Amino acid sequence: MELIDDHLPALQRPWAVALQDKPHLLNQIHEAVNGPFHVIHPPTFSANLRSFVEVLNDEGVAGQIFFGKKANKAGSWLREVAQVGGGVDVASVPELAHTLANGVRGEDIEVTGAAKSDELLWLAGRHGSLVAIDSLDELTRALQVRDTVGPLRILLRILPKESPQSRFGLNPTDLNEALRWCECNPTDLSLCGFSFHLDGYEVAPRAALASHLIDRCLTVRERIPSCNAISIGGGFACQYVEREDWERFLRNSGPTSFHAERRFAKFYPYYQAPTGSEMLRAILRTPSGDSVLAQRLKRHEIKLYAEPGRALLDGAGFSVFPVQGFKRNADHGIVTVAGLSMSLSEQWKNSEFLPDPCLVQRDPRASSHPVRVAIGGSSCMEYDMLTWRKVRLPSQPQYGDYIIYPNTAGYQMDKNESEFHQLPLPPKVAIKQLSDTILWRIDDAH
Numbered sequence: 001m002e003l004i005d006d007h008l009p010a011l012q013r014p015w016a017v018a019l020q021d022k023p024h025l026l027n028q029i030h031e032a033v034n035g036p037f038h039v040i041h042p043p044t045f046s047a048n049l050r051s052f053v054e055v056l057n058d059e060g061v062a063g064q065i066f067f068g069k070k071a072n073k074a075g076s077w078l079r080e081v082a083q084v085g086g087g088v089d090v091a092s093v094p095e096l097a098h099t100l101a102n103g104v105r106g107e108d109i110e111v112t113g114a115a116k117s118d119e120l121l122w123l124a125g126r127h128g129s130l131v132a133i134d135s136l137d138e139l140t141r142a143l144q145v146r147d148t149v150g151p152l153r154i155l156l157r158i159l160p161k162e163s164p165q166s167r168f169g170l171n172p173t174d175l176n177e178a179l180r181w182c183e184c185n186p187t188d189l190s191l192c193g194f195s196f197h198l199d200g201y202e203v204a205p206r207a208a209l210a211s212h213l214i215d216r217c218l219t220v221r222e223r224i225p226s227c228n229a230i231s232i233g234g235g236f237a238c239q240y241v242e243r244e245d246w247e248r249f250l251r252n253s254g255p256t257s258f259h260a261e262r263r264f265a266k267f268y269p270y271y272q273a274p275t276g277s278e279m280l281r282a283i284l285r286t287p288s289g290d291s292v293l294a295q296r297l298k299r300h301e302i303k304l305y306a307e308p309g310r311a312l313l314d315g316a317g318f319s320v321f322p323v324q325g326f327k328r329n330a331d332h333g334i335v336t337v338a339g340l341s342m343s344l345s346e347q348w349k350n351s352e353f354l355p356d357p358c359l360v361q362r363d364p365r366a367s368s369h370p371v372r373v374a375i376g377g378s379s380c381m382e383y384d385m386l387t388w389r390k391v392r393l394p395s396q397p398q399y400g401d402y403i404i405y406p407n408t409a410g411y412q413m414d415k416n417e418s419e420f421h422q423l424p425l426p427p428k429v430a431i432k433q434l435s436d437t438i439l440w441r442i443d444d445a446h
């Protein structure tokens with residue numbers, strides 16, 4: 001067995017470590033669900049959400065944090081949003097309905113997404129939600145289907161000139177036309193401001209675009225007084241592993257690190273800084289005009305909206321796959337687990353979810369021999385691999401043990417899940433801690 005030093009221990013929150021130390025609890029849940037499952041921790045989500053809200057407060061900026069719902073389908077997060085007083089960013093009728101059903105009020109919902117259906121536009125209007133308009137024809141339809149007491153609250157999503165290839169947002173000509181309509185139809189349309197959502201996880205382009213949109217708000221406000229907010233979208237970075245581990249991995253890993261010498265064009269940056277709400281702080285402290293963004297927003301009474309998805313779910317869940325078999329293959333072992341790699345979405349983006357999985361033994365064994373393993377799902381496809389990388393486990397896994405993937409709540413859990421092979425979707429198990437007692441229940445949504 002080659003000894004490539006490429007391990008990537010996952011950063012985990014204390015609640016997750018404590019739970020993985022309790023095989024009897026995992027056994028109990030496994031007994032009930034009889035297959036793979038996701039464990040989620042709503043209090044961690046609300047702590048993340050509160051940290052974003054605190055940054056706005058610290059920096060003296062008025063605004064709202066909308067949870068990008070597509071990053072995880074569980075209903076448990078929505079209850080936390082309702083309690084903390086945040087908002088939710090949705091892009092479909094079922095997402096909007098699910099959000100309302102969990103107590104988030106319509107006015108705290110932002111509807112984004114390309115070319116929304118008439119039904120979604122109508123429903124958003126009925127509930128007083130904020131609609132990010134993506135095109136002129138969508139604006140026309142929004143006007144036709146609107147059936148609200150007051151005007152429809154909208155943001156105009158801009159096509160950033162730095163990403164002209166994006167399929168989202170209004171180009172400059174259409175943006176001007178949309179502004180003209182808003183000016184001419186103040187009883188039907190209430191222009192609240194502008195929005196964007198950028199790929200990548202950088203501070204600088206977000207700060208630059210935000211600065212530009214402040215200028216725009218100031219100009220437009222002379223004609224349309226309601227124009228007093230900007231939304232800087234999502235893409236707040238997360239850190240999954242320590243910097244030194246990430247750099248060592250990048251240095252040392254090569255094709256032989258992976259089963260079948262699998263090659264990947266690109267990985268998510270599992271180490272990044274700044275992350276989460278600190279990234280929001282860094283954006284707000286970026287120079288803008290004669291001052292910094294936060295100061296200008298405050299001085300001109302412009303609200304700041306953000307739509308973090310992944311960053312609010314950071315540390316708030318892990319995924320559990322029961323071991324179904326082990327065998328040797330060339331220089332490494334192959335573990336097969338109950339479940340499919342679709343429950344680890346990164347594997348379906350021609351990439352790999354890299355933080356090291358952990359082994360939890362159902363019955364801890366006295367003697368143990370470390371092994372290097374790749375981990376496959378229980379389908380009949382060669383490519384159904386949860387981990388192509390030959391990762392080191394402290395002991396040879398046995399039937400009934402668990403392989404745990406840490407920190408999977410953001411996008412990994414349910415983006416691509418299907419009932420392939422007629423296997424049921426893994427349920428999400430929400431954890432509630434009452435001092436020494438741990439309670440759990442199955443979340444209301446898949």
Ligand SMILES: *Cc1c(COP(=O)(O)O)cnc(C)c1O
Nearest residue numbers: 068197234235236307308309310
């Ligand atoms: C996906 C999405 C988000 C959330 O992105 P994250 O990277 O999860 O923070 C926010 N806004 C829009 C418009 C999106 O499409």
